[in-house]
Amino acid sequence: MSVVEVIKNKAKSNIKKIVLPEGNEPRTVQASALIAKEGIAHIILLGDKREIEQVANETNTDLNGVEIIDPKTSDKSEEYANLLFELRKNRGMTIEEATNLTLNNTLYFGVLMVKNNDADGMVAGAINSTGNVLRPSLQVLKTAPGIKVVSSCFIMETNTPQYGQDGVLIFGDCAVMPNPDADELAAIAISSAETAKSLADLDPKVAMLSFSTKGSAKHEFVDKVVQATEKVKELKPDLKIDGELQADAALVKSVGELKSPGSSVAGNANVLIFPDLQAANIGYKLVQRLGNAIATGPIIQGLSKPVNDLSRGCSIEDIVNVVAITAVKAQ
Ligand code: ACO
Numbered sequence: 269m270s271v272v273e274v275i276k277n278k279a280k281s282n283i284k285k286i287v288l289p290e291g292n293e294p295r296t297v298q299a300s301a302l303i304a305k306e307g308i309a310h311i312i313l314l315g316d317k318r319e320i321e322q323v324a325n326e327t328n329t330d331l332n333g334v335e336i337i338d339p340k341t342s343d344k345s346e347e348y349a350n351l352l353f354e355l356r357k358n359r360g361m362t363i364e365e366a367t368n369l370t371l372n373n374t375l376y377f378g379v380l381m382v383k384n385n386d387a388d389g390m391v392a393g394a395i396n397s398t399g400n401v402l403r404p405s406l407q408v409l410k411t412a413p414g415i416k417v418v419s420s421c422f423i424m425e426t427n428t429p430q431y432g433q434d435g436v437l438i439f440g441d442c443a444v445m446p447n448p449d450a451d452e453l454a455a456i457a458i459s460s461a462e463t464a465k466s467l468a469d470l471d472p473k474v475a476m477l478s479f480s481t482k483g484s485a486k487h488e489f490v491d492k493v494v495q496a497t498e499k500v501k502e503l504k505p506d507l508k509i510d511g512e513l514q515a516d517a518a519l520v521k522s523v524g525e526l527k528s529p530g531s532s533v534a535g536n537a538n539v540l541i542f543p544d545l546q547a548a549n550i551g552y553k554l555v556q557r558l559g560n561a562i563a564t565g566p567i568i569q570g571l572s573k574p575v576n577d578l579s580r581g582c583s584i585e586d587i588v589n590v591v592a593i594t595a596v597k598a599q
Pocket of ligand 1: 359398399400402403406407411416417418419442443444445446549565566579
C-alpha cells in the first residue's frame, strides 16, 4: 500500500473537519465530493452558496455531505473579526481592517475557524500562492509550543528501494524558509523527523546535507550545517542525526561507511535536510521529474494547528491527498 493510501485510511479512522477556503474553485469542489464520499474528512467549503452550487452543477458534482459557509452571511463573522483584531492589533491592524479581511478574504476566515476550534485544519493554494496561504496562518495560528519556525517537507516515494526506507524519504524544507540560519535549520530537522514518524511511519535517520562531508570542505555555508547538527543533538539527544554529509554519503552504504565511519545515519538516511530553500526546492523537483518519484507535499510543519498548501497546478487527487494529510495531522 502506498504511503498516501495508509494516510487516507488513518484519516478515515477518526474524521476531522477540514475547511477549504477556495470554495468555488472547480477542482476543490470536485475533490470535496470525493472526500465526503470516501469518508476521509468532513469538508467545509467557504464562499457564496449559489456560486458553489453552480460550479457543482457544471462539473456534475454531488455535494451531499459537504458543508458550505459564506463568510459574508455567517453569524460567526463578527466574533472572528474581533478575534483577528485582538491577535493583530499590536501589529497595527484596526477593527475595520480585521472585519474587511474576515468578510472578504476566505483564507483569513478559514484560519480563524481553525483558531476558534470550529475546524481542525485548512487546505488552500489551488488558486493562491504559497505566501498568501501561509501568511494568515503564521499571523493567526502561529508556531506550536517549543517550535521556533514553520517549515515544510515532502514525502518522496522513489523507485529506488535501496535508499531511505524501501525508497521512501522525507525532504525538508522545500517550500517555506528561504534562507534558514543554524537554529532555524535545526528546527526544520526536528519538525521533519517528527513528520517522518507521525505521517510516514518512518524511524527517522536525519542527514544534514551539504557539499562537504565531515570537514572535507571549509566554508561558512558548511559551518551553518555543522552548527545546526550540533543544535539538534543538544535539543533532541535521542534523535538519529549526522552531518554535515554529502548526499551520496547520506544515502549510499559504501560511501557512508567510508566517509562517516560508525554513523547510524550515513548510508541509511531517510530524512534529508537541505541547507536552504533553493537547494531543497530544486532537489525535490529533480528527484520527482528525473527520478519519476511521487512527491507528496509540501506538508507544512510547526504551526499550532495544521494548514497545508496546494500547488496551483494541483489535480483533484492532489487535493484529496493533502486533505487526508491535514486530517491526520489534526488527529
Ligand atoms: N515561521 C514562523 N513564523 C514566521 C515564518 C516562519 N517560517 N515566516 C514568517 N513568520 C512570521 C513573521 O515573524 C510575522 O509574524 P508577526 O507579524 O506576528 O511579527 C508573520 O509570520 C508574517 O510575516 P511576514 O513578514 O508578513 O511574512 P513573510 O513575507 O516573511 O512571508 C512566507 C512568510 C510566506 C513563508 C515567506 O517566507 C515565503 O514566501 N516563503 C517562500 C514560499 C515559496 O514561494 N515557496 C516556494 C514555492 S512552494 C513549492 O514549490 C512547493
